[in-house]
Amino acid sequence: MAYLSLIALLPLAAVVARSTEGGFAGFWKAVSNPQAVAALKLTLIASLVVVAINAVAGTLIAWVLVRDEFRGKGVVNSLIDLPFALPTIVAGLTLLALYGPKGPLGVDLAFSRAAVVLALLFVTLPFVVRAVQPLLLDLDRETEEAAESLGATQPVVFRRIVLPTLMPAILAGSGLGFARAVGEFGSLVLLTGNIPFKTQAASVLIFSQVESGDVTGAAAVSVVLLLLSFVTLLGIGRLAQRTLRHDG
Amino acid sequence: MSIRVEGVSKRYGAFVALDDVSLEVPAGSLTALLGPSGGGKSTLLRVVAGLEQPGAGRVLIGGADATATPARQRGVGFVFQHYAAFKHMTVRDNVAFGLKIRKRPKAEVRERVGELLALVQLDGFAERYPSQLSGGQRQRMALARALAVEPEVLLLDEPFGALDATVRKQLRAWLRRLHDEVEVTTVFVTHDQEEAMEVAEQIVVLNSGRVEQVGTPRDLYERPANEFVMSFIGPVDRLGEAWVRPHDVDIGIDPVGGGREGMIDRVVHLGFEVRVELTLEHGRSLWVQTTREVAAELELAPGQIVWVRPQRTTSFNGSKREGVTV
Amino acid sequence: MGRLAARGVALSYLALLVGVPVGLVFYRAFEKGAGHLWESISTPEAQHAFWLTCVMVAIAVPLNTVFGVLCGLVLVRQRFRGRALLSAAIDLPFAVSPVVIGLALILVYGNRGWLGGWLTDHGIQVIFAPLGMVLATIFVSLPFVVREVVPVLRELGTDQEQAATTLGATPLQSFLRITLPAIRWGVAYGVVLTTARALGEFGAVSVVSGKLAGRTETLTLQVEERFQAFDVTGAYAAAVVLALMALVTLLAMNAIKPKEAS
Numbered sequence: 001m002a003y004l005s006l007i008a009l010l011p012l013a014a015v016v017a018r019s020t021e022g023g024f025a026g027f028w029k030a031v032s033n034p035q036a037v038a039a040l041k042l043t044l045i046a047s048l049v050v051v052a053i054n055a056v057a058g059t060l061i062a063w064v065l066v067r068d069e070f071r072g073k074g075v076v077n078s079l080i081d082l083p084f085a086l087p088t089i090v091a092g093l094t095l096l097a098l099y100g101p102k103g104p105l106g107v108d109l110a111f112s113r114a115a116v117v118l119a120l121l122f123v124t125l126p127f128v129v130r131a132v133q134p135l136l137l138d139l140d141r142e143t144e145e146a147a148e149s150l151g152a153t154q155p156v157v158f159r160r161i162v163l164p165t166l167m168p169a170i171l172a173g174s175g176l177g178f179a180r181a182v183g184e185f186g187s188l189v190l191l192t193g194n195i196p197f198k199t200q201a202a203s204v205l206i207f208s209q210v211e212s213g214d215v216t217g218a219a220a221v222s223v224v225l226l227l228l229s230f231v232t233l234l235g236i237g238r239l240a241q242r243t244l245r246h247d248g
Numbered sequence: 249m250s251i252r253v254e255g256v257s258k259r260y261g262a263f264v265a266l267d268d269v270s271l272e273v274p275a276g277s278l279t280a281l282l283g284p285s286g287g288g289k290s291t292l293l294r295v296v297a298g299l300e301q302p303g304a305g306r307v308l309i310g311g312a313d314a315t316a317t318p319a320r321q322r323g324v325g326f327v328f329q330h331y332a333a334f335k336h337m338t339v340r341d342n343v344a345f346g347l348k349i350r351k352r353p354k355a356e357v358r359e360r361v362g363e364l365l366a367l368v369q370l371d372g373f374a375e376r377y378p379s380q381l382s383g384g385q386r387q388r389m390a391l392a393r394a395l396a397v398e399p400e401v402l403l404l405d406e407p408f409g410a411l412d413a414t415v416r417k418q419l420r421a422w423l424r425r426l427h428d429e430v431e432v433t434t435v436f437v438t439h440d441q442e443e444a445m446e447v448a449e450q451i452v453v454l455n456s457g458r459v460e461q462v463g464t465p466r467d468l469y470e471r472p473a474n475e476f477v478m479s480f481i482g483p484v485d486r487l488g489e490a491w492v493r494p495h496d497v498d499i500g501i502d503p504v505g506g507g508r509e510g511m512i513d514r515v516v517h518l519g520f521e522v523r524v525e526l527t528l529e530h531g532r533s534l535w536v537q538t539t540r541e542v543a544a545e546l547e548l549a550p551g552q553i554v555w556v557r558p559q560r561t562t563s564f565n566g567s568k569r570e571g572v573t574v
Numbered sequence: 575m576g577r578l579a580a581r582g583v584a585l586s587y588l589a590l591l592v593g594v595p596v597g598l599v600f601y602r603a604f605e606k607g608a609g610h611l612w613e614s615i616s617t618p619e620a621q622h623a624f625w626l627t628c629v630m631v632a633i634a635v636p637l638n639t640v641f642g643v644l645c646g647l648v649l650v651r652q653r654f655r656g657r658a659l660l661s662a663a664i665d666l667p668f669a670v671s672p673v674v675i676g677l678a679l680i681l682v683y684g685n686r687g688w689l690g691g692w693l694t695d696h697g698i699q700v701i702f703a704p705l706g707m708v709l710a711t712i713f714v715s716l717p718f719v720v721r722e723v724v725p726v727l728r729e730l731g732t733d734q735e736q737a738a739t740t741l742g743a744t745p746l747q748s749f750l751r752i753t754l755p756a757i758r759w760g761v762a763y764g765v766v767l768t769t770a771r772a773l774g775e776f777g778a779v780s781v782v783s784g785k786l787a788g789r790t791e792t793l794t795l796q797v798e799e800r801f802q803a804f805d806v807t808g809a810y811a812a813a814v815v816l817a818l819m820a821l822v823t824l825l826a827m828n829a830i831k832p833k834e835a836s
Binding site: 057060061063064065067068070076078079080081082083084085086087088089090093094095097098099103104121122125154176179180182183184185186189190203204206207210215218219222225226229230232233237 | 576577580581583584585587588590591592593594595596598599602662665668669670671672673674676677678680681767770773774775776777780781794795797798801809810813816817820821823824827828
């Protein structure tokens, strides 16, 4: 399909090609310079933190949305999709409104590492929730009731019966969230201040490299990000295949 | 329009669906393709319709070679097991579809659709959607839709397979009556031998991609060509090497020449028919079909010793049938 | 007891992360009065940005929709080697950071890029011009229609289309009259998602555009530009316009989702 190639495949191949322009040594130099290392480290750690928080928060939210009843539940349910629908730059601005210098809470997270985590939490909110919800809806209550009739308490039922069933969805949602988080850009621009070595994420580094003409360097860091995403998505794909085998 | 199939074969990878199949369907007849699942009947039907291409062989419709003609030009009406209703269209639009494709004038379309809906007794349902109809109603709509374009040939793929037993029986009788009225060459696929026997004028028995026998229901029942046909159509049991129909066996209290002794294990009353399960000498079992009068007269009960004698048995030597009537 | 606690935690989390910040943006935008807000979003640059955003969406969405339906048909109905590869390739935009996408486009279509030289010789300017931004928008919003259409097509099966064939329909007639109407809600949902993504794209477009105000700025880029220029209320104004579009998208998603399910 020529359309696909022109738009997507060709440009990506170009990135990989350009990153190796200086040979492997050049690639390594670009990737191992201190600023790049700092940026990649920040991106990686922040993304992992966010994934961990999302796994818990996302599951909790999905649980409440499926098992609980309260007025306005429909509105809350729709709210979950907001980070999907809202432009990332606007997301950054909205977080800045509440958590920035003029925020009503008196909290100022702007230009801090916490801001990176905050922004990533916002944009990756829907992934785990939406992955877990359908599974929770389909869950056969009878298994839980059987466990209770055998003497298990609520927390035990959750830990041993519900959680294992949900685990594939939690992992898949987390994986998607991780892939999204490492590449996130728009929400970080206004909120984090892009201070090199302190609050500069890998994606922002790439941007400034392009602006300053260091295209090879940008390509090198890009390749690292691409590898991270691809490995994550491959992992999820594998996981999906294994779950299918278990179910069938 | 007659249908003729000459030497048709079809494979899917290593699986042989049809193996050199040839048969004739006379114009205006009502024929059943009967056989077990996976036997090739649906495949054959779809080859005739043009929905599948044979690997070898020819299909002639009305004497003309239709093998290379695409499905939409063959003038074939097709009814699917699961209705294939156009869910987003009303019943009226479903039935009118073929006519609209052919760009017939609106007045003609309206009239014809009205006629057909009356024919299948769905008048009043014209503005409904398929999801609002029962299974039986959907299938009748599918039939009306197929007949709308006046096909030369009408093909039905297990048309009643997805319906309840009662609805199935009703629609069987209804199909027979419809065929009498419309007189189009009709072929239907079924795995239910009772259905084939009740509805069809001619039955083609297919097994593992091969034609086992072609004949009228009576032919197939009384003169089966081989063991497969005999055991597939009608009740059957074995006496050693010979095959026997349970209702062809006499049962009595007194010993009788040519008969065997046996002990009754079970007597099952199935309304008019009574089924008697016996154990013969050497531990062999047999079941006999008799009437309730006989059962009452002889006071048949488990544990009783009786004598049984078959009036008729059939043996197959290789593929040759030898019947023995006593 | 545990249930109320769970509900409380979940709702507070959502409020603090999503609800309150978004509400605050609306508040800030209207803080200095609706009149001021209107002025802010009707400057020539803002109008051009709005127009440019709409044009990009108007090009990207139909193209991706047609591609999406065709691709969906190919993926579901045809068997060929490399089918899994095609499926993975379509998911690429999800895996790639927007800035990387922008970089990739520059490397291919920029002045010194692989195709760049040939293009400038023919007077076609891709990078630092709207064309490049359209390409970026198409890239990022590529997968949505395909992914929505594939499961719907799978469930539809081929029975209805075969029936249409026996009734005399050509493949094209069958597609237009039977297939398309049957998948319309899946397509609609995909279109809504595509539109939302196209509207909201920032990173790739930012890299490719050169940010020439009045020429290559979209609404999203306007938000950033105004903020950096200390026109905070102006930034909020542009943000509110985008946020409203996002809310409309959410409403459309909610309206269509149940229809898709049935």
